[in-house]
Amino acid sequence: MEHELFQKLGISLALGLLVGLQRQYDQSELAGIRTFPFITIFGTLSAMLAQEFGGWVIAAGILSIAALTVAGNVIKSRSLPYKAGLTTEAAALLMYVVGAYLVLGDGTVAIAVGATVAVLLQLKSTLHGIVSKIGEKDLKAIMQFVLISLVVLPVLPDQTYGPYDVLNPHNIWLMVVLIVGISLLGYFAYQIFGHKAGSLLGGALGGLISSTATTVTYARRTHDSATSSTLAAFVVYIASAVSVARIITEVAVVAPATLATVGPPLAAVLLLMLLLGSAVYFYQKKGRDEMPPQGNPAQLKTALVFGAIYAAVILATAFAKDHFGDKGLYVVAVISGLTDVDAITLSTARLMNTGGLEFNNGWRVILVAALSNLAFKGVLVGVLGSRAMFGKVAVLFGVILIGGLLVLWLWPENLQLFTASPNQVAEEIL
Structure with a gap:
């Protein structure tokens, strides 16, 4: 049982590092290679606690992540210049859910979603170029x-x-x-x-x-x-x-x-x-x-x-x-x-x-x-x-x-x- 828990935590950490690496490389001012592993592990631990105490734990975690992103944007906006956006914020919420789904759902699906998030973030220029040609x-x-x-x-x-x-x-x-x-x-x-x-x-x-x-x-x-x-x-x-x-x-x-x-x-x-x-x-x-x-x-x-x-x-x-x-x-x-x-x-x-x-x-x-x-x-x-x-x-x-x-x-x-x-x-x- 402990081996399975540590395995899920390890996968959660790896997915967080993957997305965090991309955000750090893209010079995100809100969250990077350290913050995203915290988010996914937080989601995994919340799901583990939810099995014991109920689904309100996961809901509270989502609200906490949302509050942190709002607070981070407010703090960053006071230091000019600051480019506001929603990509990193959306990725943070999604990776929290991915971390939780590793425990409550299909681990393969969670890994696929996490990897897809990283790929979509990296393909920003390519996707924007395609849209500009449409x-x-x-x-x-x-x-x-x-x-x-x-x-x-x-x-x-x-x-x-x-x-x-x-x-x-x-x-x-x-x-x-x-x-x-x-x-x-x-x-x-x-x-x-x-x-x-x-x-x-x-x-x-x-x-x-x-x-x-x-x-x-x-x-x-x-x-x-x-x-x-x-x-x-x-x-x-x-x-x-x-x-x-x-x-x-x-x-x-x-x-x-x-x-x-x-x-x-x-x-x-x-x-x-x-x-x-x-x-x-x-x-x-x-x-x-x-x-x-x-x-x-x-x-x-x-x-x-x-x-x-x-x-x-x-x-x-x-x-x-x-x-x-x-x-x-x-x-x-x-x-x-x-x-x-x-x-x-x-x-x-x-x-x-x-x-x-x-x-x-x-x-x-x-x-x-x-x-x-x-x-x-x-x-x-x-x-x-x-x-x-x-x-x-x-x-x-x-x-x-x-x-x-x-x-x-x-x-x-x-x-x-x-x-x-x-x-x-x-x-x-x-």
Whole structure:
């Protein structure tokens, strides 16, 4: 028992020293490397006493720390110059609570919180620099994502409705949050690197945000002679490759149990795209271009449109499976892939996750949708872009379409590269 108490006191001392070191380095006038260990140990001892005498001891300790910070600020304000602030005061109160939580709660959580306090204090300049670069448009994107994920999602009913009893508002919106979150990540990466991005990074960011939108934008730019056809074709190709990686990520998040079966054939197509893309990159590695402006992917309208598409795909999938069996899903995949491959990917992943679809049929449905989307983007280039760009895209996409069809035709039914041994993989292939 005594060993456990001394261990908690030691951890409390270490956390206080860590935060105090940072405050001392930052030249805090209120509390530093000696004061913060006193605060955390005070919190730990207060929690120990509270177990015997009641929770009022902890409350009294918080009031004492608050009174000390007020008194310290009053005393410091009499000696000019003095920069008043609340960071050290807030850290002092939080570290007192951390010290108490070491006794009353989970020690691992307390350590994580204490370390996080020190890191946040140290990252002051970095965080301020990030905030200074955020414009009104970026802040709006953040707040809209908060609205989508933390306000709308929790209030939606988690039960099924409608035909075939497959429309679950909570699950549908959860998929909206996932897709918007991935797109928002790409958007902020664009905000940091976009205007300086070369063709490789431009294509990667375009795939994260929207490969279809990237295709339309660059095709139009070649039609207006604003961008070379080789560069535009490469950017569109990389964006399409990243969209395949995005599909694999979505499956891993929504239905991780299926990844051993679903992942390898999709990864094989991705590997082919990367190998071909590498050859093209070294062929035109001198080409650089600025990314065109990207829209905010967290707009409520965008979220509602994707939610509607996803719900429609769920209904179409249920209808096709009920009336035509698993073969009907391929028709849905082709049609859905023309508009939004994410929707059919997520609906198929959830169907596999619930046992409604065999894994080997599931990955084929997803791959058919991805190939359909690739063909559709090729048509967009042909309609909107220059002839030179279309010729290059047709060759690149044609190779991938042939490779994808070969994977659909030749891939072994039970090959699981993520879980099988090298010998088992060799046996399956041979």
